Amino acid sequence: MRMVEKRLGLIVNPVAGIGGRVGLKGSDGAEIQKRALELGAVPQSLNRAIQALERIEAVDGLEVITYPGEMGEDAARPCGFQPTVIGSIKPGETTPEDTMNAAREMRRLNVKLLLFAGGDGTARDIYSAVGEGLPVLGIPAGVKIHSAVFGTNPLNAGDLAALYLQGKASSLREAEVMDIDEEAFRQGIVSAKLYGYLKVPFQRRLLQGLKTPSSPREQAAMAAIAADVVSKMEDGWLYIIGPGTTTRAITSRLGLDKTLIGVDVVAEGKLITADVTESQLLRLLEGRKAKIVVTPIGGQGCIFGRGNQQISPKVIREVGRDNIIVVSTTGKIHSLRGQPLWVDTGDREVDEMLSGHVRVVTGYNEQIVYRVSW
């Protein structure tokens, strides 16, 4: 008998991705799921979960804890696992509550990692159930993948999970949970919201040999960025600090709290207003010089228009292109694989003004010149 040394929690959202192939732009809600099935959609998430689990099979001493049937058991068994099955479901009629209950139960059972197959909606459900209470990793299986909590494909998610379970990738980072309003999206309007952060395993590029030391860890890199931005702050200016963990490092250096998923305004080293709205920003800007500090969303590179809509086209115009400070760790830039940063403010003129080449602060006295498109 194998010694059980670590527990893996597995949740499959059986309806994730069902709307994609039939052009429904998402799978949220029972009505849409029914329509998708009528249109001939075939569930994707089970197969994708199996692809990832096959990469984890070789991990010694692993106990898989999962929900019955289509919510995980059906993926674990074909991969050779003898999972501990908990909870109960109504087959064919699973709900977000099932996902949330499963996540809570797995946290209680102290799993080392919660692996889930789904999309942004599933990530949101898990976030609202357990927050940053345990390490989580997504197998991309949904239509909408705007969150940064997913592996780039099921195989990579499986590899990363295996490395984490074996203790070979031990660090965690906070990754964005994003979602867009599906109803608006079906009408052609993108309205993305940042819901919060999940703790996900971080694969430092440990597979690079090291002739010289590699780039510093994410945390150290963020501290260096913060040191750069803070050292160049001037009295008499307002600093509009966008959401994110990289920008949070800046307020931390000033000794201030940060609204992680909101926009805060700082001046003379003090917090002026936390979690501002667009109209509050416009009022604050009257007769004041200001700079905007933003960071791209991990893995997709959006700098304006996703999760920071408070910094509206009007606010951007007021502040001016030259007063925008984009900050990012080099790791986040390299993960874009050469794809440009992008903006989608909803105002074409502003998008055009922002596109071209931008200087991105990547460390203390370090910048990268990078393309921005719209």
Place this chain on the structure above:
Amino acid sequence: MAQQDITKHRYTNGKPNLRRFHQARWDEPIIFELSCEGQRGILVPEVEVGIRDEIGDVLATLPENMRRKQLPKLPELSQPQVLRHYVRLSQENLGADLNVEIGQGTCTMKYSPKINDQLASHPKLAELHPLQDEETVQGILEIMYRFEQMLKEISGMDRFSLQPAAGSAAIYANVSIIRAYHESRGEAGQRDEFITTIFSHPSNAACAQTAGFKVITLYPDEDGYPDLDALKAAVSERTAGLLITNPEDTGIFNPRIEEFVRVVHDAGGLCVYDQANANGILGITRAREAGFDLCHFNLHKTFSSPHGCGGPGAGASGVTEELARFLPVPLVEFGGERYYLDYDRPDSVGKLRPFYGYVPVVLRAYAWVMSLGAEGLREVAEIAVLNNNYLLNKMLEIPGVSAPYAKGKRRIEQVRYSWEELAQETGVHSEELGIRAADFGIHYWTSHHPFVVPEPCTLEPTESFSKDDLDEYVAIMEHVANEARTNPELVKTAPHNSTIHTIDHSPLDDPSQWAMTWRAYRRKVGREKGWHSRGKIAPQRTSYCVKR
């Protein structure tokens, strides 16, 4: 009767058989553990009575504060023990003299002819003292002077300093020269930004930062070439200069290099050509013709001096006539009859190394150039490029490997490959492939930062390796890639035939564990924890010596 082919057993279907290599394993302790009190390599005879009476106690002539309070804690061993120890360690190794050393791309691991080592260790050089009168060292001054003339010819530059001890030291010198230049024009405070590209060697960015400048790094354009529009967006009245490697670490030659130089000159900046590795362009292109103001060569790369496991090396720094007054001191001058060291250069950025710099490295490089001549240098470049493109073609025949950027174009002297496709398919990563290759007597290291190319390895075959060597290397790569598909666990658990297993790199990724200086070590590890503090020796170690 037909003559028997005695090499037949080394090939199967025209392909070389894989070597059945196994590294030596000696379980050799560190030398301090071998120490045994009273053992000696040489017994120095007592001073004769007559001499002692005449001279007295020699140690008494040393000032009190220069005398050790305690004897140095040196290991005590006999000569054959020392010899065995180091020969054993040298066998637990996969060094340049043992394997087909093409897996250390960007390092230019060419063969360093042994005769040049013999020249450098000849008493005529080895017994010179740097404080000798110039009249008595005319020979070595002449060699330094003549070698500078050669570098001028190779680069098109007007003056060289042989002072810098490494490539990074030369880049630092060049950055200092540019600061002095802008200071002389009253623009020192204003011009505080250096521009580089992401695939220029990272020493460029590091040196400019160390010298207190801001560094702006350009990302490549969609085709993987240095992005001219990004450069135009980056230059301003704050631009101090451009630090650029060409060909870049990907082996791609910048087709717009002259425009790069022009854009930076138009903005008032100076341009430095990083020619640490000039192996693919010797005798073919020159820094000066592309419009550069400064350049540097690593004598331990292009010019065949051994790398010596991190030194000593030499980085020669070259400049135009206009910048010559800022070069480090001393320069070697020739007065018509005798050679001399010129320290009287008031605008110089100062001294980089004690005395002359690393003279033995210069001598080896000089001997190497003299043995080849101008045509030979060009042939070096031609063969290095031919080898590289032959290897590129053979490597790309292996399923799962690619050469990102500049698709379909040839490369100069090296290629940064990507095993991403194979890793996706098998879950076996580049580092694991490189380590598994060590089981067949070769290896590669993945690549230095920036970590842009996924699952990388950088191969640089230089001119020193034959077609057979390259074929053997590719055959091993092909075999290992195939193993990743058929038996991934075998690859992931490699090496199986080496002295040691894998080591933990993670501390290198954590700045809180770095200690670049003694002061940093004391701060991070703490005064009491540091075993050097208060003259204490290391914690008690097991002794291999039986006490009598």
